[in-house]
């Protein structure tokens with residue numbers, strides 16, 4: 219296995235255990251639109267917000283790139299019933315968990331292990347790409363965006379949500395020795411790169427406040443729950459609190475984009 223896969227897998231293992239134990243189905247930060255709901259609902263609301271401007275019908279082909287353990291991929295299938303729903307994920311263990319999550323359901327999504335920067339799909343066959351909080355891991359986001367443009371049909375939509383920073387260079391310096399590396403872009407970099415890759419902007423929200431509020435609720439839910447058999451649970455709840463603080467202070471930001479392929 220490639221080293222960076224091992225590092226990424228080690229990083230995500232704690233989250234997977236927690237997710238399985240707590241009955242969560244996603245790995246994203248969530249989006250608080252209406253207070254008083256569960257973290258699970260906030261994670262779903264992030265996906266619904268991302269897809270808000272995007273028509274999905276019975277003939278649509280939907281790709282969820284960086285799908286993690288596959289919750290959002292299956293939610294999209296259950297809600298919109300597209301003709302084909304495929305989750306693409308770098309880590310084999312996550313693909314297996316995704317398959318397990320939806321096994322026995324009919325219809326169910328398909329899952330493929332692949333790198334977002336080299337999508338194993340034919341040109342111009344996809345209507346919608348969902349990319350939720352995964353691109354922060356991609357070293358070469360330009361290649362990823364070109365790949366999205368290649369596999370999308372003309373006028374196909376890319377719905378991308380990601381943690382961003384207003385100071386990518388400072389962030390790169392700060393995290394130089396972090397494992398696994400996280401490669402954050404600014405919203406400005408995303409906007410320029412969408413245009414360079416042949417996309418037109420349909421919608422953009424700087425959603426840091428709503429995402430921070432969802433994380434606050436998530437950290438509270440996790441820390442008050444009783445999961446004695448999940449190791450490192452406190453570390454995970456603290457991680458969510460730190461992320462919430464950084465978003466609240468705008469040290470980090472969170473941007474949601476919908477773009478259309480020319």
Ligand SMILES: C[S@@+](CC[C@H](N)C(=O)[O-])C[C@H]1O[C@@H](n2cnc3c(N)ncnc32)[C@H](O)[C@@H]1O
Pocket residue numbers: 226243244245246283284285286287288289290306307308309312332333334335349350351352353355356
């Ligand atoms: C924070 S999780 C989000 C998962 C999912 N989108 C969700 O909303 O629950 C990020 C996911 O991106 C995956 N990932 C990282 N690098 C990737 C790559 N190069 N290609 C595909 N997936 C990747 C990670 O393994 C992880 O499962």
